[in-house]
Amino acid sequence: MPTMEMTKAKIAKLPAPDPSGKQVMYWAEGSDHPGLGILVSGTTSAKSWIIQAKLPRTGVARRVTLGPVAVLSLKEAWEQARPVLAEIHSGVDPKAKRHRPATVREALEQYLKNPKLAPKTKADYRSRAERHLSDWLDLPIAEITPNMAEARFYAITDEVEARRAAGLTCGGVNISGAATANTALSIFRSLWRDQKKRDPKMATLLEPTALLSGKWHELERRERYVEPEQMPAFYAAIHAMRPDSENDRRPGKNRLWYDLLTLALYTGWREQELCGLRWSEVSLTEKMVRIAAERMKNRQAFELPLSRQIADLLIARRALGRDGDYVFGGGPNRPYQSMHVALNKVTEATGIRVSPHDMRRTFISIAENCTITPFELKRLVAHTTKGDVTSGYVQKTRDQLRRAAQIVADRIDELCGIAPVEGAERIAS
Numbered sequence: 001m002p003t004m005e006m007t008k009a010k011i012a013k014l015p016a017p018d019p020s021g022k023q024v025m026y027w028a029e030g031s032d033h034p035g036l037g038i039l040v041s042g043t044t045s046a047k048s049w050i051i052q053a054k055l056p057r058t059g060v061a062r063r064v065t066l067g068p069v070a071v072l073s074l075k076e077a078w079e080q081a082r083p084v085l086a087e088i089h090s091g092v093d094p095k096a097k098r099h100r101p102a103t104v105r106e107a108l109e110q111y112l113k114n115p116k117l118a119p120k121t122k123a124d125y126r127s128r129a130e131r132h133l134s135d136w137l138d139l140p141i142a143e144i145t146p147n148m149a150e151a152r153f154y155a156i157t158d159e160v161e162a163r164r165a166a167g168l169t170c171g172g173v174n175i176s177g178a179a180t181a182n183t184a185l186s187i188f189r190s191l192w193r194d195q196k197k198r199d200p201k202m203a204t205l206l207e208p209t210a211l212l213s214g215k216w217h218e219l220e221r222r223e224r225y226v227e228p229e230q231m232p233a234f235y236a237a238i239h240a241m242r243p244d245s246e247n248d249r250r251p252g253k254n255r256l257w258y259d260l261l262t263l264a265l266y267t268g269w270r271e272q273e274l275c276g277l278r279w280s281e282v283s284l285t286e287k288m289v290r291i292a293a294e295r296m297k298n299r300q301a302f303e304l305p306l307s308r309q310i311a312d313l314l315i316a317r318r319a320l321g322r323d324g325d326y327v328f329g330g331g332p333n334r335p336y337q338s339m340h341v342a343l344n345k346v347t348e349a350t351g352i353r354v355s356p357h358d359m360r361r362t363f364i365s366i367a368e369n370c371t372i373t374p375f376e377l378k379r380l381v382a383h384t385t386k387g388d389v390t391s392g393y394v395q396k397t398r399d400q401l402r403r404a405a406q407i408v409a410d411r412i413d414e415l416c417g418i419a420p421v422e423g424a425e426r427i428a429s
Contacts, residue, residue: 003029006036006074014038016045025050033078035085038069049077053088064094099201101140104133107191110198118297120272125187132156132184141195142202149185149208150215156181157217178217185209225362228415230352235416237349238262241342257342259317260328264339264356266310266409268363268381270297271356276335277327284318287311288398302382305402307409308421366415367408376404 004010004026018024022042028034039048049066066072066080084094102110108129112122129137133152136144161177189209196202226234241258264274273291281291291302306314317327330336339356347353354362360381367377377383379401413420 001025001027003027004038005029006033006038008074011038011047011069011074014040014047016040016047018042033074033081036078036081039065049081051081051085053085055088055093056091062088062094099199101142101199101201102195103138104129104141104144104188104191105137107141107195108137111191111194116299118299119294120297128180128184128187129191132180133188136188141192142199142205144188144192144208146206146208146211149188150211153181153185153212153215156184179219182217182219185212223361224354224358225365226352226354226358228366230350231412231415232417233350234346234352235265235418237346237352238265240349241345253341255320256328256336257345259313260336260339261342261346261359262313263310264359265363266307266313266412268360268367270360270382271339272297273302273382274356275328275330275337275339278325279318279327280325282314282318282327284311284315287402296382298382300382304380304382305398305405307402307405309409309413310405363408363412366411370407370411372404372407376401380405380408 002024004014006028014026018040020042024040024042025037026040027037035051035053037050037052039050041047047069049069049072050063051066052061052063054061064084066077066084069077072080088094108126112125117125136148136152157177157180159177160180164176189207192208196205196207238258238261241254241261243255260274263269263277264271267274273296276295277289277291282289287306289302289304289306293299293301296302314327325333326335328336339359343354343356343359364377364381367380372380410420
């Protein structure tokens, strides 16, 4: 390759396009500008400053274009060239993709791509991150330090407890600063660990939640449910929401609340399964409910014969003739979002405070004391049986499951003080 003295006059005289019709490189003579050159086009008048050097470990040559000769002087080109040449000689490959650490927001979105996470879980993670980690979202996740994580942990605890004391919290009855702080920082820990597996530069970093070892709040396992002696008053408060007349077809929350809480009491289903129940998932002729796997927490399809009580409730609700996809519509084509408002009405009437999951616990507690098998109970409440080898061999017919559902429903009737329906066979519990 030709060399030349890099003077303004000689640079100006370089023919472009080159007569050969091919690109030609001219390198600087002497040791004043090592690695600096000019690339002359073979087809256009373009002349560009370039640098070239070999990576020390591999000996592979790397060439970088600095800019047009018409724009950069020799001095300016050399000023740009020196730091790039220094990086190449130190082993930095200029053609390798520059490392940019992920932000907390990017780490969150990457984590939520996991197809095994339920939509409700994804929505909960995003909501908690945006609420409690909002000022971290656009920071590189690798820059979050243990001191920052510890400070945030205590700040969330204090903030939620202060809002709770002031009566400013809304939603469930189990909200506490301790639980919220544990959850928010546990979510961040999951994001950080996931990102560490993706980013080798995080390998030597200390996990931000390391300082929380021994400081995580100890939370008591929730054991609250509606006690057997409370069932009559509890059901009476639910029943009081029902319209006075069976012919009362006026739309209103009271009828929705009555139907929703009654369905919860007699099925033990999770809140999202109840509130999101679609008419397409209900067969009134077969008296069956079939919910697709993607809408279930355990990602398993749910199929269940209905007890007489629940079948009658759904038939009556369908007879109201309201349009919409959802059994409990909260508006055009969207489900009612939560049972909390309805449960708060029951609390005002009875003093019995329970959460939607406490309703589930109530059903399971009642069912566990009925004459049904543990496998039938798991099927009734859509508990996974993946880890239970024996249950994989146990098959229950539709009639067996309907009988189990009816046994539990009849026992709930007894506890609530509801007289047997005339002509209906009651199965001993």
